[in-house]
Amino acid sequence: MEVLFGLHPVEEAIRSGARPLESVVVSRERRDERLERLIALCRAAGVSVTTESREQMTKLARTDQHQGILAIVKERAFLSVEDLLKRPAGHEGNRFFLACDGIEDPHNLGALLRTADAAGVDGVILPERRAVGITGTVAKTSAGASEHVRIARVTNLVRALEVMKKNNVWVVGLDERGSPDYMDFDFKTDCVLVLGREGAGLHDLVKKTCDHLLRIPMAGMVSSLNVSVAGAVVMYESVRQRRQPAAPTPHPVKKKLKGLGS
Known part of the structure; x- marks a missing residue:
């Protein structure tokens, strides 16, 4: 219990x-x-x-x-990555997942789960070791959102990301030395956003597994944002892009036909 x-x-x-x-x-x-x-x-x-x-x-x-x-x-029953990849009934469109690479602060994880729920994230992947679990503090910081978000706990995050890739999900890491800027990436596709540890960022193997490394441009003297803030920024950029209406298909211009008597 x-x-x-x-x-x-x-x-x-x-x-x-x-x-x-x-x-x-x-x-x-x-x-x-x-x-x-x-x-x-x-x-x-x-x-x-x-x-x-x-x-x-x-x-x-x-x-x-x-x-x-x-x-x-009762203790929470976590999902598998394969469970996350199964579309719930009635779910259409591209999917957006979140993966956390060794986040240790329960307040950061709680804040991320709260944002993930608000942004309609399709599932969250958490490693079993060297990371905070879904504790009471995490649940309280998430304002109860941890009870609604679909969460998979995995023994090997790199292997889980490889499963995502095999299922045509782009793996996108957030790194202060990455390129391009997060606003220049097209999130209108199936993808999983990977966030690294507080201070240290992504593990090397996780970083190598990513298809793209994005960065958040910083105009001040501090080189990076708190991980929960950075995650919120990118999650809502994905929401913004997905809500944009598709560009209308241009109608062909009808040319005036020329013939006898014209």
Whole structure:
């Protein structure tokens, strides 16, 4: 079992129905309209609600940032890369995936998952080792978006990217020494955006696996953006490009026919 804490993560876990909730625990010391609405949502979903002291809840959540509510949930069942590549029913158009190469800060991963959900990303690939998992802090930072995003966890990121390539998905890495600028890349195709570690960037093998390395131009003295900000910038450039209407097909100009009497 896992512990989710915070109003948004618990609410989204209930709404998504992605995994069973064993129970929801609320603080005896907190009573307000927002918490009461969430308790009513639990009861409507058939989820049992119990009360504990704030001190006991802090021990269960291992943090005092629980906002007076936490949920005991079944461990998440992650997808495979092959699962991500299967189109959900009714899904049309080009796909956009996100891959994280060794991100260690749970706040960065949570922010990326929140943006991925907002931008309609089709799936996220996370490595099992040397990277943060989907912790309670990640769920809280994502404002519950981690319960909605399709996530695959893989033992070997390079191998997972190679599977993507074999399925005609372009692998696009973000690197401060890359070329071209991210705005000059055509995202109107199936692609996966790969983001590197905080500070160190992409691993060498991951970088070599990429079909393209893009950069975000920097006008100031700092050479790069925080990884969650950089990822958001590129994800929404992809959204912008995909929402542009296709250029209209020009109609052929009808020439006046010449003949007798003209």
